Amino acid sequence: MGILGSIFTWWNGATLGTTLALRGKSRVGTDALGNVYWQGGRDTAGRPRRWVIYSGSNDASRVPPEWFSWLHHQIDDVPDRALPPHRIWQKEPIANPTGTALAYRPPGALEKGGTRVRATGDYEAWSPDA
Template structure:
């Protein structure tokens, strides 16, 4: 990513202002599996108006909140104070890896009959009877 896009864009990664703010006033707390970095404030502006410490995420790629895994979402919203690894139970055998929301992207789910898949739906099977007001 070029320097101009770092200066002027906010929707694809962190801007230079956010990077400078994080370097000056933030403490790196951890990184998730996608590479998103999580910070908390250490400078003069440590507390928000509600009395909590400031916490934020610097995304890798597009700034999309669905890219934050649930354990880090809980940390960002002050559900617990320690890093998520200290609060997570061991993974279950049936759990799958986290995937971000794909709605609106090329990889989104499209059922049969959707316009993006050709728009042809399955023929009626005969078990459907249309409603009519006379019946």
């Protein structure tokens, strides 16, 4: 992304203003997706201010659960030190597939042919006179 893209587009990563605001803040870590996590200053409740700079599109579902916990002050230390190691049976988190080909399509959706199972006859329409 060029300099003009970083000035005017917020949906493809951090803007120039955000990058300048990171001066004096501490870089805490990165996740497997390349997102970078920062901490510095205090919020209105007196807690340390925390935020993420996305690697690629700004989509909150791309933040792994352990870093979500850190961002929302559910854990105090970075996830590598505060959480137990990853278990072998745990699945990797996936990004929100809404709007993609992987999104859930119920039976009868136009993308699945638009035909749904016929009603079984146990449905009775509501009538205001009943």
